[in-house]
Amino acid sequence: MERIRYFDHAATTYVKEEVLEAMFPYFALNYGNPSSIYGIGRQNKMAIEQARKVVASVINSKPKEIYFTGCGSESDNLAIKGVAYANREKGNHIITSKIEHHAVINSCKTLESEGFRVTYLNVDKYGKIDLNELENNITKDTILITIMTANNEIGTIQDIEKIGQIAKKHNVYFHTDAVQAIGNLKIDVEKCNIDLLSLSAHKFYGPKGVRSFICKTRNKI
Ligand SMILES: Cc1ncc(COP(=O)(O)O)c(C=O)c1O
Numbered sequence: 001m002e003r004i005r006y007f008d009h010a011a012t013t014y015v016k017e018e019v020l021e022a023m024f025p026y027f028a029l030n031y032g033n034p035s036s037i038y039g040i041g042r043q044n045k046m047a048i049e050q051a052r053k054v055v056a057s058v059i060n061s062k063p064k065e066i067y068f069t070g071c072g073s074e075s076d077n078l079a080i081k082g083v084a085y086a087n088r089e090k091g092n093h094i095i096t097s098k099i100e101h102h103a104v105i106n107s108c109k110t111l112e113s114e115g116f117r118v119t120y121l122n123v124d125k126y127g128k129i130d131l132n133e134l135e136n137n138i139t140k141d142t143i144l145i146t147i148m149t150a151n152n153e154i155g156t157i158q159d160i161e162k163i164g165q166i167a168k169k170h171n172v173y174f175h176t177d178a179v180q181a182i183g184n185l186k187i188d189v190e191k192c193n194i195d196l197l198s199l200s201a202h203k204f205y206g207p208k209g210v211r212s213f214i215c216k217t218r219n220k221i
Contacts, residue, residue: 009203010152010180016205023207059197060188061214070209072179073103075198076146079175080107083144083196084116087173091141097121097129099156100148104177108146117141127156135166144173149181157185164193179203189214 006014026047032040034048052063069075084094096108098120108118119137121129129147138145145167150157160176167174175196178187183204189197194214202208 010155012202012208013205015202015207019206055199055214058182059199059214060190061197065214067214072101072177072198072200075179075200076101076103076175076177077107079196079198080104080144080146081111083173083175084111087143091143093117093119093139093141094144094146095119095121095134095137095142096146097123097148099123099127099151099154100146101152101177101179104146104148121147123156127151127154129158129163131159131162131166134163135170138166138170138172142170142172144175146175146177148177148179149187150178150185152180155180157181160187160194161192164191167195168193 026044030040030043030047032038032042032044034041034045036042048068049063051068052066055061055066056063067078069078080094084092092115094108094111094116096104096118100108105120108116108120112118121133121137123129134145134147145163147158147160147163149160158176163176164174173195174193175198176192176194177198178185179198179200180203181187182199187194187197197214199214
């Protein structure tokens with residue numbers, strides 16, 4: 001087979017051999033249902049818990065805060081709609097930017113059609129949001145700020161540490177779509193006050209169909 005040279009690793013990456021090797025037993029040998037009570041299932045439950053610990057250690061989270069989803073879009077939907085529906089009684093305002101991935105923009109559009117108010121922040125010529133504009137748009141109804149860590153088309157990296165500080169100061173949930181960042185950038189969810197974070201294995205040599213979603217359990221508003 002002729003080898004192709006594939007440069008669009010922002011779209012996806014190949015699965016590294018060591019990843020395939022680590023995964024192989026769970027497809028061919030230990031394929032039990034992790035929710036079952038017998039050995040072959042319980043072993044897999046332990047493997048899932050181990051994977052949770054590994055993901056948590058990468059972003060300085062706690063294993064119980066890691067949820068596995070089927071795709072990055074599912075993680076974004078779950079984060080944004082989850083916070084919105086759970087906090088509807090406390091406020092109906094969400095702040096995002098105009099250059100988010102469709103999974104974020106379309107989640108926000110759906111919420112708008114259901115009565116939520118969404119502010120779409122402008123970005124400058126480098127794709128950066130203005131932190132003063134972000135803070136000035138927070139009202140007593142604001143429940144969520146959702147700003148991506150790194151942009152999938154122009155590569156802009158937002159100042160998520162400062163965004164996290166603003167969210168903390170105003171007691172607002174902070175979600176970041178870090179699908180393009182994890183694997184390339186070190187992110188510490190504690191240091192950056194991130195409440196919810198979406199990441200995606202296939203962007204850094206993992207398999208497609210395995211994404212994670214980090215959700216802290218503390219109540220904010
Ligand atoms: C920034 C960003 N968010 C979310 C997604 C959605 O991921 P998925 O295709 O796994 O649903 C992508 C995919 O390219 C992305 O680049």
